[in-house]
Amino acid sequence: MPLLVMKFGGTSVATLDRIRRAAKRVGVEVAKGYDVIVIVSAMSGKTNELVGWVKETSPLFDAREYDAVVSSGEQVTAGLMALTLQEMDVPARSWQGWQVPVQTTSAHSAARIEDIQTENINGKFAEGMRVAVVAGFQGVSPEGRITTLGRGGSDTTAVAFAAAFGAERCDIYTDVDGVYTTDPRISSKARKLDRIAFEEMLELASLGAKVLQTRSVELAMRYKVKLRVLSSFDEQTDTSGTLVCDEEEIMESNVVAGVAYSRDEAKMTLISVADRPGIAAAIFGPLSESGVNVDMIVQNISEDGRTDMTFSLPTDQVARAEKAMEDAKTSGSINYHDLVTDTDVAKVSVVGIGMRSHTGVAAKMFAALNAEGINIKVITTSEIKVSVLIDRKYMELAVQALHDAFELEKVA
Amino acid sequence: MPLLVMKFGGTSVATLDRIRRAAKRVGVEVAKGYDVIVIVSAMSGKTNELVGWVKETSPLFDAREYDAVVSSGEQVTAGLMALTLQEMDVPARSWQGWQVPVQTTSAHSAARIEDIQTENINGKFAEGMRVAVVAGFQGVSPEGRITTLGRGGSDTTAVAFAAAFGAERCDIYTDVDGVYTTDPRISSKARKLDRIAFEEMLELASLGAKVLQTRSVELAMRYKVKLRVLSSFDEQTDTSGTLVCDEEEIMESNVVAGVAYSRDEAKMTLISVADRPGIAAAIFGPLSESGVNVDMIVQNISEDGRTDMTFSLPTDQVARAEKAMEDAKTSGSINYHDLVTDTDVAKVSVVGIGMRSHTGVAAKMFAALNAEGINIKVITTSEIKVSVLIDRKYMELAVQALHDAFELEKVA
Structure with a gap:
């Protein structure tokens, strides 16, 4: 029988009523003739409660015990979902990570899936089971201990199962009804995309459109798993949500798919800074070791053997970065006249695979921002993305202006 | 190193503070030189919450899913207890039933322990681990699914581990400080027993002194595991609590150990009832099939081929028993003139292994009740127990009178 993977996030299984609603969605697919693997998150709020207990007990906790405690949330939802399906006369049973088993690395609380054994679950499908409910976010280490994949890991579990079992599609049910051209709270003209390419989704996800976990999109791209993002709170049709897929499956598209911020x-x-060979390593090595996630980097033209080096980073890592730079100066590994920090900036990006074959996207973007009098502080470009750093107070204005300039409210 | 098993019930691990207090008790034993296996229950209230969710989801639930959901409570406590011990610099780790593994039957939600593998845990002790924290109440079936042992099963887990690992003693930490000669709420003269024989504890437990689960006492008796019941809320000394042990280890004792009700x-x-061969089976067969737990049975002397049959049962099973008897009469399998139900009775028992070698206990009991004008409705006796059914309104008076008559406030 054809197989679907359906994943329900924490808000979609937050109460017994919502579990029932999710189970009904599963029932619809079973009635269509699909065998289904359901991946569930912990009931909304549960994981935070468990993490809170662990941190209160042991601030520098043993990650193996953290995983043992925190994984219990998904275990509960899986059992309750299986029971709900059984009440609807759908043959179902629950599986925990170690029962499948989902083999992972030993990197507790941030493990990676190494292998998913399909024999046990496929055996049960062959015996007439129609739905395997699998606890997301968890696996088992080579030492036989429970591991977790890190926050948001249930998306990754879902995609990995879809790849391992050769599922026709992986449906991610969440509290939004798809991926938009930009945040609808910022531009009322934001339009839901029917399809988006993996590469575009990756850029949008890592830029803060928190619909899908980045790793799950990477995995889907590598194994060509068709991902659909849709809302568990709306009535669904076959064209609901947004399909994240290979670019070849997208016939028509705008040059720019969306505006992220x-x-x-x-x-x-x-x-x-003294401009000498190895200076970049001398600056960014210590930052990396301090756990600072540097994003954009710009180096000015060198004059008289000295240059200015600018980079962007998350606001909450500024103190750490400043300390790393001062320590590096004290130790003599780098030398600079001054360190200037600006915490009032925002990043705005336009993303689209169409940019590969169309020129002029960057120029159009700069013109649109200029027309609004918005000064650009830093620019970086990639094959399918142009990002700029601007004063934070202009962020909403910039997003709206770019959405208008690229006419994203219109279908290509 | 010598080994102790220490079990903490739900009220003893109800909050992070109480887990910390329990961990301190464990630390004291580790400091004395013991390796310790800690068995934990779910945090107080947790199991009820999980059971509630299961029953709301599916009134006639699949017991395999029930077990998957409900066992998560102990899993959380085990992880938190291990983390707490680690914070105290005690080398500890948690184990779930399937990790030990604790092999059980497949009778989900009422499974029996078949085998406990000691290799994994003993291997860790050999490597320097001092405390193995094991999730109580759970195991794994031959099919690889999580099982639970039924309510109160953590006591049984503790005794089974003590037997399997040859522990010096099994300490059961609970919210009472030991076993008393009778309920202190009924008689202010009730005295804590320093020691009690397994057989006596079994009679007291099954009579409603809910300190230890009956199965755990049976198991301790079979494997000669020394059980100590003590409070996790008091400061402890080596003579705290009550030791439940083989009668040979009790030097001096009263003829009667306690009064239960x-x-x-x-x-x-x-x-x-027509008194014919097989009439008892014709009555008690249908009752058993209806799930009625008959306790005392008395048959009057037969007159003219007819007799009266009296039995006692839990109050909440009366309706079921009446229906079973009426159905049996309708079907013609039994025949009786009338069915008289008295729901206002109570059972009072005196228990003691000393009764085996001392006569006159029953006579003394009846005299004491008679002196208070209490009428006895039904009497049953066993080797170490005499029980009577009386009007419920006299129950407290009867317990006090018997406690006085056998001078249980005094040590033998």
């Missing part, structure tokens, strides 16, 4: 950005500039 | 008793009498 990130509010919590800061900009740091090292003024007058 | 059970409030929720009912009495039913079938008036004028």
Whole structure:
């Protein structure tokens, strides 16, 4: 029988009523003739409660015990979902990570899936089971201990199952009804996309459109798993939600798929750094070791053997970055005249695979921002993305202006 | 190193603070040089919440899914207890039933332990681990699914581990400080027993002194596991609590160890039943099939081929028993003139292994009750127990009178 993977996030299984609603969605697919693997998250709020207990007990906790405690949330939802399906006369049973088994690395609380054994579950499908309910976010280490994949890991579980079992599609049920051209709270003209390419989704996800976990999109792209994002709170049709798929499956599309933003950005500039071979490593090595996630990097033209180095980073990592730079200066590994920090910036990006074959996207973007009098502080470009750092107070205005300039409210 | 098993019930691990207090008790034993296996229950209230969700989802639930959901409570406590011990620099880790593994039958939600593998845990002790924290109440079936042992099963887990690992003692930490000669709420003269024989504890437990689960006492008796019941809320010394042990280890003891009672008793009498071979089976067969737990049975002397049959049962099973008897009469399998039900009775018992070698206990009991004007409705005796059914309104008076008559406030 054809197989679907359906994943329900925490808000979609937050109460027994919502579990029942989700189970009905599963029942619809079973009635169509699909065998279904359901991946469930913990009931909304549960994981936070469990994590809170662990951290209160042991601030520098043993991640193996953290995983044992925190994985219990998905275990409960899986059992309750299986019971709900059984009440609807759908043959179902629950599986925990170690029962499948989902083999992972031993990197507790941030493990990676290494292998999913399909024999046990496929055996039960062959015996007439129609739905395997699997606890998301968890697996088992080579040492036989429970592991978790890190927050949001249930998306990754879902995609990995879809790849391992050769599912026709992986439906991710969440509290939004799809991927939009931009945040509808910022532009009322934002339009739901019917389809988006994996690469575009990756850029949008890592830029802060928190619909899908980045790793799950990477995995889907590698194994060509068709991902559909849709709302568990709306009535569904076959064209509901947004399909995240290979670009070849997208016939017509705008050059730009969407406008993304990130509010919590800061900009740091090292003024007058000695410009010598290895200077970039001397700056960004210590930052990386301090756990600072540097995003954009711009180096000015060198004058008299000295240059300015500018980079962006999350606002809450500024103090750590400043300390790392001062320590590096004290130790003599780098030398600079001044360190200037600007915590009032935001990043705005336009993303689209069409940019590969169309020129002029960056120019159009700069013109649109200029027309609104918005000054650009830093620019970076990739094959399918142009990002700019601007004053935070202009962020909403910039997003609206770019959405209008690229006419994203219209279907191509 | 010598080994202890320490079990903490739900009220002893109800909050992170109480888990910390329990961990301190464990630390004391580790400091004395013991390796310790800690068995934990779910945090107080947790199991009820999970059971509630299961029953709301599916009134006639699949017991395999029930077990998957309900066992998560102990899993959480085990992880938190291990983390707490680690914070105290005690090398500890958690184990779930399937990780030990604790092999059980497939009788989900009422499974029996078949085998406990000691290799994994002993291997960790050999590597320097001092405390293995094991989730109580759970195991794994031959099919690889999580099983639970039924309510109160953590006591049984503790005794089974003590037997399997040859522990020096099994300490059961609970919210009472030991076993008393009778309920202190009924007689202010009730005295904590330093020691009690397994057989006596079994009679007291099954009569409603809910300190230890009956199965755990049976198991301790079979494997000669020394059980100590003590409070997790008091400061402890080596003579705290009550030791439940082999009668040979009790040097001096009263003839009667304690007075037990059970409030929720009912009495039913079938008036004028045809007294023929097989009549007992014809009455008690249908009752058993209806799930009625008959306790005491008395048959009057037969007159003219007819007799009266009286039996006691829990009050909440009266309706079921009446229906079973009426159905049996309708079907013609039994015949009686009348069915008389008395739901206002209570059972009071005196228990003691000393009764084996001392005569006159029953006579003394009846005299004491008679002196208070209490009428006895039904009497049953066993080797170490005499029980009577009386009007419920006299129950407290009877317990006090018997406690006085056998001078249980005094140590032998």
